Amino acid sequence: MSSSPDLAASYRANLAARRRARVWRLTTRALIYALITLAAFTMVIPFFWMVSASLKDMKEIFVVPPAWIPPAPTLDAYYKLFEVVPFGLYGWNSVKIAVLNTAGMLIACSLGAYGFARLPFPGKDALFAVLLATMMVPGPITLIPTFILFTQFGWVGTHLPLIVPAFFGGAFGTSLLRQYFLTIPQDLVDAARVDGAGPLRIFVSLFVPLSKPALATLAVLVFVGNWNNFLGPLIYGRRPDLFTLTVGLTFLMRGSQQMTYWNQVMAGAVISITPMIIIFLSAQKYFVRGIVTTGLKG
DSSP states (O other): OTHHHHHHHHHHHHHHHHHHHHHHHHHHHHHHHHHHHHHHHHHHHHHHHHHHHHTSOHHHHTOSSOOSSOSSOOOHHHHHHHHHSOHHHHHHHHHHHHHHHHHHHHHHHHHHHHHHHHOOOTTHHHHHHHHHHGGGSOHHHHHHHHHHHHHHHTOTTSSHHHHGGGGGOOHHHHHHHHHHHTTSOHHHHHHHHHTTOOHHHHIIIIIHHHTHHHHHHHHHHHHHHHHTOOHHHHHHHOSGGGOOHHHHHHHHHHOBTTBOOHHHHHHHHHHHHHHHHHHHHHTHHHHHHHHHHTTSOO
């Protein structure tokens, strides 16, 4: 008879423990979501202020307290932006450099990564170690030698120094794609060889379609890096008609008659950041998948 009350008490204790554990999990999850929301809101505030300032008149930008929503939105800053500097030409230069760099890096890095991941050749591991070692060399160290080299080629004053090196690949992109290529099952490669496919056919028909997440990840990183590149176009451009958006924004910062028109600067920043947002949102699914799955093997 005493066992029945003991079982009931044990059941009630277990039920209470499960309830406490469930409440703790929900509370912890709510706190995590609250912190993430707060962090996201903190990051969005500067972007929202940038868009808001681009739609204001100069006298409305630094009003205290700030008006987050423009009382009289206007697009005058966007219209005047193209009158002050050739922003359309700068935008075209940025698109050309970023797109060609992305295409060249994808082609060169994917071919190199395929060789390191699947093709046997003498000294492969040692050569890959040397390639990885180049990632530890700071960029400023190679700036002067590469500038001298491009000067001897007669490329300074053109976009060639900003485009051609991408078609020779890079250590980061090659290592990133190599790690992803190693996750592709060897059985698929063996089946393709049985069907008579050669190394190039296997690369084009098997590795490229299965590696869309890694390729999208590398494409986003390369595009954003070249789109935001300031030092390269400034050093090698030499002429205003070769400058990019990042360099063109500095002309707006200097302003005219010792005055900076911040609504035009913010309008230029909005135009400059819009393509990156569109590209990231378009490739977000592949980008996240490529970051998560790269490096699971190898």
